[in-house]
Amino acid sequence: MRDLCFFTIFILGLLLPGVHGEDPYRFYTWKVTYGDIYPLGVKQQGILINGQFPGPQIDAVTNDNLIISVYNYLREPFLISWSGLQQRRNSWQDGMYGTNCPIPPGRNMTYALQVKDQIGSFFYFPSLAFHKAAGGFGGIRILSRPRIPVPFPAPSGDFTVLAGDWFKRDHAVLKGILDRGHNLPFPDGLLINGRGWNGYTFQVDQGKTYRFRISNVGLTTSINFRIQGHKMKLVEVEGSHTLQNTYSALDIHLGQSYSVLVTADQPPQDYYVVVSSRFTSPVLTTTAILHYSWSTKGLSGPPPGGPTIQVDWSLNQARSIRWNLTASGPRPNPQGSYHYGLITTSRTITLANSAPMINGKQRYAVNSVSFVPASTPLKLADYFKIPGVFNLGSIPSYPTWGNGYLQTSVMHADFRSYVEIVFQNWEDIVQSWHIDGYSFFVMGMDGGQWTPASRASYNLRDTVARCTVQVYPKAWTAIYMALDNVGMWNVRSENWARQYLGQQFYLRVFSPANSWRDELPIPKNALLCGRASGRHTRPL
Ligand SMILES: *[C@@H]1O[C@H](CO)[C@@H](O)[C@H](O)[C@H]1NC(C)=O
Numbered sequence: 261m262r263d264l265c266f267f268t269i270f271i272l273g274l275l276l277p278g279v280h281g282e283d284p285y286r287f288y289t290w291k292v293t294y295g296d297i298y299p300l301g302v303k304q305q306g307i308l309i310n311g312q313f314p315g316p317q318i319d320a321v322t323n324d325n326l327i328i329s330v331y332n333y334l335r336e337p338f339l340i341s342w343s344g345l346q347q348r349r350n351s352w353q354d355g356m357y358g359t360n361c362p363i364p365p366g367r368n369m370t371y372a373l374q375v376k377d378q379i380g381s382f383f384y385f386p387s388l389a390f391h392k393a394a395g396g397f398g399g400i401r402i403l404s405r406p407r408i409p410v411p412f413p414a415p416s417g418d419f420t421v422l423a424g425d426w427f428k429r430d431h432a433v434l435k436g437i438l439d440r441g442h443n444l445p446f447p448d449g450l451l452i453n454g455r456g457w458n459g460y461t462f463q464v465d466q467g468k469t470y471r472f473r474i475s476n477v478g479l480t481t482s483i484n485f486r487i488q489g490h491k492m493k494l495v496e497v498e499g500s501h502t503l504q505n506t507y508s509a510l511d512i513h514l515g516q517s518y519s520v521l522v523t524a525d526q527p528p529q530d531y532y533v534v535v536s537s538r539f540t541s542p543v544l545t546t547t548a549i550l551h552y553s554w555s556t557k558g559l560s561g562p563p564p565g566g567p568t569i570q571v572d573w574s575l576n577q578a579r580s581i582r583w584n585l586t587a588s589g590p591r592p593n594p595q596g597s598y599h600y601g602l603i604t605t606s607r608t609i610t611l612a613n614s615a616p617m618i619n620g621k622q623r624y625a626v627n628s629v630s631f632v633p634a635s636t637p638l639k640l641a642d643y644f645k646i647p648g649v650f651n652l653g654s655i656p657s658y659p660t661w662g663n664g665y666l667q668t669s670v671m672h673a674d675f676r677s678y679v680e681i682v683f684q685n686w687e688d689i690v691q692s693w694h695i696d697g698y699s700f701f702v703m704g705m706d707g708g709q710w711t712p713a714s715r716a717s718y719n720l721r722d723t724v725a726r727c728t729v730q731v732y733p734k735a736w737t738a739i740y741m742a743l744d745n746v747g748m749w750n751v752r753s754e755n756w757a758r759q760y761l762g763q764q765f766y767l768r769v770f771s772p773a774n775s776w777r778d779e780l781p782i783p784k785n786a787l788l789c790g791r792a793s794g795r796h797t798r799p800l
């Protein structure tokens with residue numbers, strides 16, 4: 261049995277160059293199906309993974325190899341992507357349509373990922389069509405390796421909280437609304453771990469401390485998270501250990517993940533765990549239950565209120581979230597991380613979101629370019645040198661303020677450069693931006709137009725590195741990012757209607773060296789489609 265296992269690993273090592281023999285392996289087999297779910301009391305078609313909604317949790321340790329075989333039993337193509345997993349040198353496994361061919365109905369694909377040098381809380385989600393509105397997402401937690409000190413005592417339990425807005429309408433109906441050129445209607449409610457009002461219970465023992473890893477897996481709204489009568493000590497943001505500030509309510513924008521420690525230090529009874537929508541009218545609210553073991557006293561009083569439309573409250577909270585410089589742990593960029601604020605950037609990219617009408621339809625754009633997918637994944641077109649799929653420089657790296665237009669937009673970037681990216685939001689709704697393959701330093705954010713003078717307000721000392729950042733209405737957010745990961749990486753709005761209708765592009769981080777040290781070779785099992793059909797992943 262043991263020999264067989266080693267043999268399997270040996271074979272996989274040959275098949276899947278993304279994995280590394282010296283680090284442990286974890287194997288997953290996932291069957292993706294449609295199934296009935298009733299999260300808001302009405303029957304819906306959900307996307308289940310191994311029969312579950314939300315999908316199974318991935319538990320890993322830094323540097324583990326994850327071998328995940330996904331069997332697509334839906335009636336349509338399917339892909340899973342991994343929000344926040346950095347996929348070092350390996351955009352082949354990113355699971356976005358620009359990097360991977362969809363898994364056709366009835367077929368399977370095996371992802372081989374390594375969670376290299378990462379810790380923290382993340383999630384996976386279905387990336388094609390509007391599948392995310394049907395579920396198919398789940399939590400990912402990456403623990404520190406044994407003997408690596410963690411800057412807080414081991415909690416007595418570790419809860420995943422996948423929360424976000426939800427629609428009663430089928431994902432295909434929502435997609436149809438978007439395809440016809442309309443924005444989505446207002447969501448019907450909020451869910452916590454796939455359940456509506458008091459549908460989910462977190463059980464705690466009095467006196468003990470628990471970790472809650474909260475991700476906003478919703479489609480369109482920021483949320484606020486709080487627990488009646490309890491304080492939350494923030495310890496981690498998307499892989500960065502933070503200064504351990506205490507909060508009574510925490511804003512979580514689309515696609516973001518936070519870890520807090522909560523001590524069950526109140527009289528034993530049931531308490532509300534509350535999630536409400538931010539910057540919306542009306543305000544949506546849902547609750548789960550924090551249940552003290554052995555207690556028989558139920559919920560009492562109304563669920564605690566939280567901030568609703570206040571932007572300053574959120575901005576001040578965002579500025580209070582800082583890195584614990586003395587805590588050890590893997591860092592996004594070991595050389596630069598202690599001095600990230602002192603390194604000179606070689607380029608400033610400014611990205612402005614907009615909501616143009618194009619050909620009479622609502623679209624969303626970055627620097628006036630509204631992304632349209634190509635029939636061949638961009639990464640494969642690049643690898644096989646298939647012309648005419650995309651052009652480098654098909655999106656300007658600063659706002660042009662011209663009319664919106666459709667384009668398969670790819671921006672070029674130099675491997676090993678250190679760049680400043682300014683997200684400029686002139687719209688009156690909060691934005692949430694995610695960059696695949698990277699963790700970046702959040703330098704600053706403020707109202708109005710960014711100018712070079714805005715750099716005077718940057719946090720050059722102890723900001724967090726993360727993968728998803730908000731931009732407040734009529735405001736800017738600036739980040740620094742070390743382009744140390746070769747690949748074709750999706751940069752996108754985490755507002756799922758906006759990304760679907762074009763608020764995204766790909767960043768091609770290129771190394772001319774063409775060396776396996778810089779980028780892993782194409783997997784032998786890579787699916788091929790579009791104009792890459794019939795090509796060979798290895799020279800004949
Ligand atoms: C999984 O996919 C591979 C390659 O496409 C195929 O050879 C294999 O038969 C598939 N397995 C199943 C159980 O469908």
Ligand SMILES: *[C@@H]1O[C@H](CO)[C@@H](O)[C@H](O)[C@H]1NC(C)=O
Nearest residue numbers: 410411502503504584586587
């Ligand atoms: C930072 O981490 C250190 C070392 O692990 C820990 O002792 C300390 O309490 C943390 N500091 C704050 C302010 O969170």
